[in-house]
Every structure is written in structure tokens, then in C-alpha cells.
Amino acid sequence: MATDLRPRTATSTPPGSAPPERPRTGLKDRISRVEVRWSPYLFVAPFFVIFAVFGLFPLVYTAWVSLHDWDITGAGAFVGLDNYVTLFADPDFWNSVHNTLGMLVLATVPQLLMALVLASLLNQKLRGVTFLRMGVLLPIVTSVAAVGIVFSQIFDRDAGMVNGLLGLVNVDAVDWRADKWSSWTAIATMVNWRWTGYNALIYLAAMQAIPKDLYEAATVDGAGRIRQFWSITVPNIRPAIVFTVIMSTIAGMQLFTEPLIFGQGSFAISGGSLRQFQTVSMYMFEKAFRDFDYGYGSAVAWMIFLLITVLGVVNFLITRRSK
Amino acid sequence: MGVRPRRALLATTLLSSLVAASACGGGTADSASGDVTLIVKTFSQFGYDELYKEYEASHPGIKIKEENIGKLGDYTPKLQQWLATGKGAGDVVAIEEGILSQFMAKPDQFVNLLDHGAKELSGNFLPWKWQQASTSDGSKVIGLGTDVGAQGMCYRRDLFEAAGLPTDRDAVGKLWPTWDAYIATGRQFKAKSPDVGFYDSTGGLYLNMLMQSGDHTYYDATNKLVIDSNAAVRSTWDKSIEMVQAGLSADIEQWSPQWNAGFKNGTFATIPCPSWMLGTIEKQAGPENKGKWDVTKVPGNGAVRGGSFLAVPTQSTHQKEAAELAKFLTSAKGQTSAFKAKNNFPSSPQAIDDPAVQDFRNPYFNDAPVGKIFGDSVKALKPVYLGPDNNAIGDRVGNALLAVEQGKLQPGEAWAKAVDDAKRLAK
Structure with missing residues (x-):
């Protein structure tokens, strides 16, 4: 950092001139x-x-x-916590929370691990490294809708590529939308594909700030590549990891477009015939904008907010304690 | 030290003047002429362009502007919002029959068209269509009928031929006087062509059969939920399950990409098609399949799916002119013109009997006399009362049927779930 310490001649009073007229400028x-x-x-x-x-x-x-019986025509009666009481006994709500958390784990854990590996590979001396670094960023430029449509076709029951490949090794075609595990896998794949590169770049930026002499010293001490990765790289980029974990959690709790596009027909917002992949934000949308129960929809929205807060705090405590 | 604050002041001044300037740019130019501009809100395609031109020509001083939203699903919440907030609904709004009952519950939001000389028009509409948009005591009419979703059965000639079934549309129609006969034909078809679905998905057939099965469905006329006590709903469900268990379904959800592709690839051989669906089929199957799809009568005695009304919201500032326009657009002549433009089947008996409708043949569907097929279907119709949450309950029953198709629920469990979901929703 170069700081210009020279006097700012243009504005400061030139030496030798009349003293500043202080009293006049009250x-x-x-x-x-x-x-x-x-x-x-x-x-x-x-x-x-x-x-x-x-x-x-x-x-x-x-x-x-959320404290009112509020429909499209505006505020109805004040009902206190009634909406929340109903919500806590609503199996569809808990089902959507379960789905969201399931997909959150399936999407976040592999994604961040892959991003870590990818980042350390990109941190090597490679041919065309800028090209590769920009390349991993491409998926994030793709629109979510396009990703949703393409992956929905890849995971199609009758004509999908995944079922085609499974057929080659004599595995029966999977009806991806019919089960929880299969629909979650398909949706998590979309999220992973889209966000891995983005996280990798954040890790890469953090890795480049690690002093090289740490690695040199480790090499002298006889530590291998993998040992160096876990003992030097990971601890040094901890703030970046904490950041990505929290961001992925927030995004995962708000998962909406991918499962909506993955669902089919005119009632796609239900996320499958038995709500196999309806996330909590889809449920909020269904209640507020399809059933026009704004009060109830708002209660769901507040529960999402609380859930994210709780998960954020848990994340923070875990990542801080293991320091 | 002396510099920074002054620069800051400059920056703020600049910024605020910028904001002020951009705020000035937002004004809209007002037309100074004395013309009345009527705004018509529609969804999908109403086929009114020619009619607007004609009306503007014969009514100097009136300008018409149509504001269209493609999907009914996107249009409905907007319409509800406009009406609830008292702003934005324009002068004439289209209301689809499935959402009509919720608007009928608040008739004050609409102009009583009887005050604008609609009374003598009642003979211009099928009686039940007129009834649907009238209050129960008959003192108020909020909407005039446009089209009805007359029902036919579309089928693939080439797939029928391959399965050794007749292909001529009269002969095909004779195969299924009843739904039982339709199932029997399906079994015959599957025996020869096991890889092709006899129909697309059970949900569409369920709906068609339900609309034939009585004068009400999930609600009775007092808006009481009767899904589990109305025998007609249960027997329609059982018939649908019979179809699933016979393996007739291609298990392809309506309005999914696979469904769109299915018209082209021939993954299913029949589909109950309301008149407005012909356009969808033609678009999806593409010109290369011209003449492969054909239309015949639907099993049972006709049915209706969809159909709309035009209403004038009380928030309109030109209620009189708007009511006149709505009367013009829904006249027999207006309906005939809309039918010719977009296949929207008329709800006016005079238009249905008009040779322009009766003799209309659709070249894409092997020159099928669609005017006559749909006309016969419409005349056999009985009105069906749809309650407030009709569409939402229909979605849930459809999901339960789908779960049976996917093999995820036993029929009994699925029925119990559908009833339970409906009750929780209507609570």
C-alpha cells in the first residue's frame, strides 16, 4: 500500500499567504x-x-x-397463534421440512467436498489455468430454469439419459419422481452441478493467500500432498469454508425453482404425487398463492426464517468449536 | 480534511438532483382526445381481434385494448388481486368456469348486467350457462357466457389400425357407447400393442367421467363438502382405478413435456379432448402428423371441461360502454367468430346451429366435422355445480390417482388420502 504523504498543494493554504480568516466562516x-x-x-x-x-x-x-386469517381480499380476523398451532400439526409442512433438510444434506456435503478438491487442483501449476478456472464458473452463468429443464429430461422415466445408461448395465428404469430418494438425488444433482464451481473459486481465492513457505516447510518435514492439504490448506481457509457452508445452507433452505421445474403437470407445486420432493418454500408458495391462505403462508415463511436462523447458529458453533 | 466533506456535499447534491431528474422522467402522456378506451382482460386465447376492429369501426369514440395473460393459472391470482384491491381489473374481465363460484360469492364486485339490458339475452345462451353466472334468486347476472369446453375423444388412426381396431370415426365412436365399453376396447388394444398406452393419464379421464356423473361433484349446492358422501365421485374413482389396474394408462402427466412429446411420438392412442385442446394437439403433434389424429364422440353422454364468461367489474369507470362490449362479444355472431378464430366452442344455441359452426371441419384432424361432434356433445349436457375449492380439490384427487399409477399407494389408501386432503383444505 503506497500512501501519498505529500501535502495537497492544490487545496491547502500556500505558505506565506494571509492567515486563514477563521472568525468570518462561523x-x-x-x-x-x-x-x-x-x-x-x-x-x-x-x-x-x-x-x-x-x-x-x-x-x-x-x-x-401470519397472526390473521388473511385471504386475498385482505385482513380477516385476528387469530393470534392459530396458524402456527395448525402448522405444527400439519403433516404436509413437516414433510416439506424433512424433504428440504434431506436435499440440503445431499446437495451441500458432496458439493463442498468436491469444491475443495477442485480448488486444490486448480491451485496447481497447470497448463491453461485461467481457462480452467473460468470454466468451472460456467454453470453458475446458466439460468436455473435451463438447468431444471435439461436435468428434468436427463432424469426422465421413459426417455432420460440416466435410465438409458442404467439400462446398459441391466438396471431397471427408475421412475425418478415417484420416490423420495430418487427425486432428491436428481434435484441435488442439479444444485451440485450449478454451485460446485462457484464454491471452488471462493476456496481457490482463499488458498492463494496461504503463504508458500508453509508448504515448503511441510515438504522439508516430509509431509505428503494429502497431509499438506488437510493440515495446512483446510485450516487456513476455514473462514471461506464457514462462509460457503452458511451460504449453501441458506440457499438450500430456500430451494424452490429446481424442484418446481422437476415436478410436472399443472399441480407441479405439490412436488410429486405424494409430495415426495416438495420443499418448504414450495409449500409456502402453494399455501399463499395457490390456496390464497396468506395468513398460513406467512406462518410457513416465518418458520423458514427461524429454521435458517437455527441452522445458521448451529453451523457457526460447529465450525467455530472445531477450530 | 477540508476537502472530503465538501466533495461529499457535492456528491450528495449531484445524487439528489439525479434522483429528482429521474423522478421527473416517470410521467405518462395523457391522451387529450375524448375517446373512451375499454380494457379487456383475458387469458389463453379468446380469438377476439377481428371483433374488436369491427366494434371500433361501428362505435366511433370507443377504443379497445386487450391485455392477455397466457396461462389461466397465472391469470387467476392477478384477477383476484385486481378485484380485491379495487384497481387494475380494467373494464371487461374473462372468468373461467372453475373459478367462477368464488367470484359468485362476492357479486358486489361486478356490475349487474340485468341493469344493462341483458335480460332479453337469456335465450341467446344455453340455459345452464346462463344459470352459472346468475345469483340463486335470479336478481343479478354477473357474467355472459363465451365458450364451453365441449368434449370429444381424440384418437390416433395409425395406432388403431396397428391394433386391428376400426379407424373410421363413426365406427370408432360405436366402439364405446359407455366407459365400460371403452375399457374393453382398451384391453383389446393393449393385447395387440402392449407398448403403447391406450390413453395418456388417468387424471384426464377421471375428470371427464366426473363431469358426466351428476349435477354436483365435491360440493353440494349449499357449498357443503360432500366428497365422501357423493356416490358419483366414488363410483368415478372406482372406474378410474379399474382403468389403472387394466394397465391402459401411459402414465404421462398432462401438461408435462413428455405429454407434449407423446402427441408426436404416438405414446398413447386416445385422449378425451375438450374443443380448446385441438389447438394444443395440432401444435404438439406437428404438421408431419397431420391426418393421424382424429376426433370422435366421447363415451357416455357428452361432458364439459372449461369454458368462460365475460364480466364487468364495478371498478370500471365506463360500466355502460363495457357492458355493451361484453354483450357484443358474447352474441351469437361474436361466438361464431371466436370459434372460427380459435376453436372456442360457442355457448349460444344460435351460434351452435349456425352453419358456419355446424359444418366446420378441421383439416388437421382428417377433416373431422368438429362443429357437429362438439355440438352434439354440448346439447347432451347437464350443468354441473362446482364449489369454491373445486379446482384445488381436483388437484389433490389427481395426485392420489397418480400415486396409484406409480404403484406408491393402494387404491383404498389413495382414496382415504384424497378425502382427508380435501377435508383439510376446505376446513
């Missing part, structure tokens, strides 16, 4: 003091204003709606 001075005091707030204000309008207000308003 008002100006006061304005400039107010400015100094408040302009930093002004600069950070856009974020907070936007957050208040698009983040905080909806959050609070949703909580308010």
Missing part, C-alpha cells in the same frame, strides 16, 4: 462540522434504507399477516 464552519459528523451515515444509508424497505418491513409485516 456558519460555513458549522455546516462543515455537521457534514463531517453526518455524511458517513448518509453514505451507509442507502443500504439500510433499502434493507428496511425490502428486508425488515416485509419480515415484520409477514409476522403481522
Whole structure:
């Protein structure tokens, strides 16, 4: 960091000229003091204003709606916690939570492990390394809808590529949408395909900040590549790992587009005939925008928020404790 | 130290003037003329373009603008929102029959068309179509019928031939006077062509049979949920299960990509087709399959799936002009024109008997006399009362049937689940 320590000649008073006329600038001075005091707030204000309008207000308003019997025509009776009481006894809600958590595990764990491996490979001296590094970022540029449509065809029961390959090794065709395990696998595959490269790049950036002499010392001490990876690389990029775990958890809890496109027909929002792959955000959408039970939908939305918060804290504690 | 705050002030000034400037740019130009612009809200395709031009020509000073949303599923929540907030619904709105009952529950949102001379028009509509959009005491009419989803049975001639079945549409129609005969034909078909589905998915057939089975389905006329006490629903369910167990289904969900491809690839041989579905089939099967699909009568005595109304919301600022336009569009002449444009089958007896409809043949479907086939089906119709959550309950029953098709539930379990889901929903 080079800091310019030379005097700013253009604006500071040139030496030898008349002394600054302090008394005359009383008002100006006061304005400039107010400015100094408040302009930093002004600069950070856009974020907070936007957050208040698009983040905080909806959050609070949703909580308010969730305490009412609220349909399309507007506020109905205040029902207190009735919506939450019904929600806790609603098997479809718990089913959707179960599905979401299942797909979260299936999508996050392999994804981050693959990203770690990919990042350490990209951290080597390779031919065309920039090309490869940019290449892993391509899936994230693809639109979710396109990913959903293409993978839905790959996992099609009658004409899908996966069933075709399984057929080559004499495995019976799988009806991917009919079971939990199969639909979760198909959807997790979409998520993994799309996000692995993104996480790999975050890890790669963190890896490049690790001092080279650590590896040199380890090599001198006789540590192999794999030992170096687990004992030097991983501990040194822990903040990046914590970040990706939390981000993946948040994204996983809000999983919506992939399973929606994977589902078929006019009632795709139900996520399969027996709600095999309906996520909790799909359930929220179904209740609020298909059944027009806004109160109930808002209660589901708040439960998603609480779940994410709980999972975030758990993530944070686990990753911090193992430090 | 002295510099930064001043720059900040400059930046803020610049920023705020920028905001002010962009705020000024948002104004809209107002037309100064005295013309009345009527906004018509529709979904899918109503085929009104020619009619608008004609109406504008004969009514100087009236301009018509149609605002269309492709899918009914996207249109419905918007319409509900416009009506609930009292803004945005325009002057004339289209209402589909499956969502009509929820709007009938709030008749104040719509102009009583009887006040605008609709009374003498009742003879221009099939009686049940007129009834559907009238309040029970008959004092208020909120909508005028446009089309009805007259039902036919579409089938693939080449697949029938390969299975040793007749291909001529009259002979095919005679194969299935009843649904039992349809199942028997299906078994015969599967014996010869085991790899082809006799029909696409059981949900569509279930719906068709349900609409033939009585004057109400999941709700009785007092909006009480009767899904488990209405014998007609149960017997339709049982008949559907019989079809699943006979292995007639291709297990392809309607409106899925596989379903779209199935029309082209011939993965199923028959499908009950409301008149508006002919366009879908033609588009999906493509020009190379022209003449392979044909239309004949549906088993049982006709049925209806879908069909719409035009209504004038009270929020319209030109209620009188809007009501006149709605009357024009739903007149026998208007309905005939819409039929010719988009195959939307008329709900006006005069239009149904119009030679332009009666003699209409669809060249894509082997020159099938669709005007006559659908016309006969419509005249055999009895009105069916659909309650408030009809469509949502239908979705759940459809899912239960699908679970049986997938082999994930036994028929008994699936029925219990459907009833349970319906009860939880209607609670």
C-alpha cells in the first residue's frame, strides 16, 4: 500500500499567504462540522434504507399477516397463534421440512467436498489455468430454469439419459419422481452441478493467500500432498469454508425453482404425487398463492426464517468449536 | 480534511438532483382526445381481434385494448388481486368456469348486467350457462357466457389400425357407447400393442367421467363438502382405478413435456379432448402428423371441461360502454367468430346451429366435422355445480390417482388420502 504523504498543494493554504480568516466562516464552519459528523451515515444509508424497505418491513409485516386469517381480499380476523398451532400439526409442512433438510444434506456435503478438491487442483501449476478456472464458473452463468429443464429430461422415466445408461448395465428404469430418494438425488444433482464451481473459486481465492513457505516447510518435514492439504490448506481457509457452508445452507433452505421445474403437470407445486420432493418454500408458495391462505403462508415463511436462523447458529458453533 | 466533506456535499447534491431528474422522467402522456378506451382482460386465447376492429369501426369514440395473460393459472391470482384491491381489473374481465363460484360469492364486485339490458339475452345462451353466472334468486347476472369446453375423444388412426381396431370415426365412436365399453376396447388394444398406452393419464379421464356423473361433484349446492358422501365421485374413482389396474394408462402427466412429446411420438392412442385442446394437439403433434389424429364422440353422454364468461367489474369507470362490449362479444355472431378464430366452442344455441359452426371441419384432424361432434356433445349436457375449492380439490384427487399409477399407494389408501386432503383444505 503506497500512501501519498505529500501535502495537497492544490487545496491547502500556500505558505506565506494571509492567515486563514477563521472568525468570518462561523456558519460555513458549522455546516462543515455537521457534514463531517453526518455524511458517513448518509453514505451507509442507502443500504439500510433499502434493507428496511425490502428486508425488515416485509419480515415484520409477514409476522403481522401470519397472526390473521388473511385471504386475498385482505385482513380477516385476528387469530393470534392459530396458524402456527395448525402448522405444527400439519403433516404436509413437516414433510416439506424433512424433504428440504434431506436435499440440503445431499446437495451441500458432496458439493463442498468436491469444491475443495477442485480448488486444490486448480491451485496447481497447470497448463491453461485461467481457462480452467473460468470454466468451472460456467454453470453458475446458466439460468436455473435451463438447468431444471435439461436435468428434468436427463432424469426422465421413459426417455432420460440416466435410465438409458442404467439400462446398459441391466438396471431397471427408475421412475425418478415417484420416490423420495430418487427425486432428491436428481434435484441435488442439479444444485451440485450449478454451485460446485462457484464454491471452488471462493476456496481457490482463499488458498492463494496461504503463504508458500508453509508448504515448503511441510515438504522439508516430509509431509505428503494429502497431509499438506488437510493440515495446512483446510485450516487456513476455514473462514471461506464457514462462509460457503452458511451460504449453501441458506440457499438450500430456500430451494424452490429446481424442484418446481422437476415436478410436472399443472399441480407441479405439490412436488410429486405424494409430495415426495416438495420443499418448504414450495409449500409456502402453494399455501399463499395457490390456496390464497396468506395468513398460513406467512406462518410457513416465518418458520423458514427461524429454521435458517437455527441452522445458521448451529453451523457457526460447529465450525467455530472445531477450530 | 477540508476537502472530503465538501466533495461529499457535492456528491450528495449531484445524487439528489439525479434522483429528482429521474423522478421527473416517470410521467405518462395523457391522451387529450375524448375517446373512451375499454380494457379487456383475458387469458389463453379468446380469438377476439377481428371483433374488436369491427366494434371500433361501428362505435366511433370507443377504443379497445386487450391485455392477455397466457396461462389461466397465472391469470387467476392477478384477477383476484385486481378485484380485491379495487384497481387494475380494467373494464371487461374473462372468468373461467372453475373459478367462477368464488367470484359468485362476492357479486358486489361486478356490475349487474340485468341493469344493462341483458335480460332479453337469456335465450341467446344455453340455459345452464346462463344459470352459472346468475345469483340463486335470479336478481343479478354477473357474467355472459363465451365458450364451453365441449368434449370429444381424440384418437390416433395409425395406432388403431396397428391394433386391428376400426379407424373410421363413426365406427370408432360405436366402439364405446359407455366407459365400460371403452375399457374393453382398451384391453383389446393393449393385447395387440402392449407398448403403447391406450390413453395418456388417468387424471384426464377421471375428470371427464366426473363431469358426466351428476349435477354436483365435491360440493353440494349449499357449498357443503360432500366428497365422501357423493356416490358419483366414488363410483368415478372406482372406474378410474379399474382403468389403472387394466394397465391402459401411459402414465404421462398432462401438461408435462413428455405429454407434449407423446402427441408426436404416438405414446398413447386416445385422449378425451375438450374443443380448446385441438389447438394444443395440432401444435404438439406437428404438421408431419397431420391426418393421424382424429376426433370422435366421447363415451357416455357428452361432458364439459372449461369454458368462460365475460364480466364487468364495478371498478370500471365506463360500466355502460363495457357492458355493451361484453354483450357484443358474447352474441351469437361474436361466438361464431371466436370459434372460427380459435376453436372456442360457442355457448349460444344460435351460434351452435349456425352453419358456419355446424359444418366446420378441421383439416388437421382428417377433416373431422368438429362443429357437429362438439355440438352434439354440448346439447347432451347437464350443468354441473362446482364449489369454491373445486379446482384445488381436483388437484389433490389427481395426485392420489397418480400415486396409484406409480404403484406408491393402494387404491383404498389413495382414496382415504384424497378425502382427508380435501377435508383439510376446505376446513
